[in-house]
Amino acid sequence: MRFVATLVAPTASSLLDYATVQTISTCLKAHGATLGAEDWLSDNEACDIFFSELELSVAKDLIHNEIAGAKIDLSVQETSNRRKKLLVADMESTIIPQEMIDELAVRHGIGDEIALITGKSMRGELNFEESLRERVALLKGIEEKELESLSSIMTLNPGADTLVKTMRGHGAYTALVSGGFTYFTSQIKDLCGFDEDRANDLKIENNKLTGMVGEPILGREAKLEVTEALVQQLSITLSDVCAVGDGANDLAMLSAVGMGVGYHAKPIVKETAAFQVEHTNHLALLFYQGYRRKGFY
Missing domain, CATH: 3.30.70.260 (ACT domain)
Structure with a gap:
């Protein structure tokens, strides 16, 4: 071999x-x-x-x-089978450096409380679905316009757009699959060039957050289910997939595919994912697949 x-x-x-x-x-x-x-x-x-x-x-x-x-x-x-036909990427702390729910919480004086819950979830100490419900409940009453003002702080991690555009340019399908919220993933999808985005839905009534999130929640198992559905849709296999993420809710997805990459990952992902990016950026995923820099988009 x-x-x-x-x-x-x-x-x-x-x-x-x-x-x-x-x-x-x-x-x-x-x-x-x-x-x-x-x-x-x-x-x-x-x-x-x-x-x-x-x-x-x-x-x-x-x-x-x-x-x-x-x-x-x-x-x-x-x-x-080194070059993959499908890219599935987590968004927060992977494609972008921010955790948007934490950023929103900081603006309203509950940053430490929510960051504590987020950290436990990302380390695998707390069920993701439960942690998301708890965090969103603390945001009840925040004006919808706050989401718009928060969008301006979102930035891409180095090489993220090159990764997506290069894989698409060579025929791969690309999907942003996040435990965050569609309000933000839809913007990053367009900015980065993904084919589609999947995420959770923040419930809003009378221009204010209700403190509720749409069910079912897109968490660890749901990310894997989305990946499997895309594999079936594209008539490929899980070995044809490159998936990248940083936290515990990405583990099922990363463990199931041909190239599961931990990106500057939490300890539980560093211990589990077969591929890691610790010192460089998203361009490493292209090099791992054998792309030459001169072939980047």
Whole structure:
């Protein structure tokens, strides 16, 4: 079976060079790997090392040891079916750096209370559906116009729009699937270029938040259900999917697909997701799939 290890360093960091790649290749060979060609996807930024005759988990541990302490991201996978046909992405703290319900709470003096509930949910200490109901209840009475003013603070994490546009440009379908709210996901969908967005519905009456959220809530299992429905719609398989998220409510989705990526993730996701982006940005997901920087959109 043929594998590929992909090393990704922050842009213009000079952390990834020919010597580093040669050291890793030598290490793999010394432990029984048969090496293929090296392929630089972007000079001093991303490089593929192809190999066989060595177990994936063993190779991953060996490379991690070689780059220990260096701010370099790593993926190790089979070379087959590497480029994915569907991208499913969480929004808050993944595509954007903000947590919108927390931002709204801060403006109304209940930021600490809501952030505490959010943190427990993202770490897997509290059921997501229950935590969302609790947080939304605390927002009762806030004017709808506050949502509009809050929209201006939303920003994209580095490389997010390039990830979406590049995958779409090469024929993949892209979906923003969030435990947040449609009011915000619809805007990020357009800004980032996703094909569609799925999220929760904040109930509003007389131009004020009612403190209620539409049911059923889109949480951990629902994210997986959406992913499975998209797979069926596109006539592909779960192995054809790249999914990315940061928190506990993303775990079911990340664990089920061919490339489940933890993005600057909470500890529970770092321990579980097979792929991680810890030091770089969303461009790493493209490099993991074998895209060259010159092919980015």
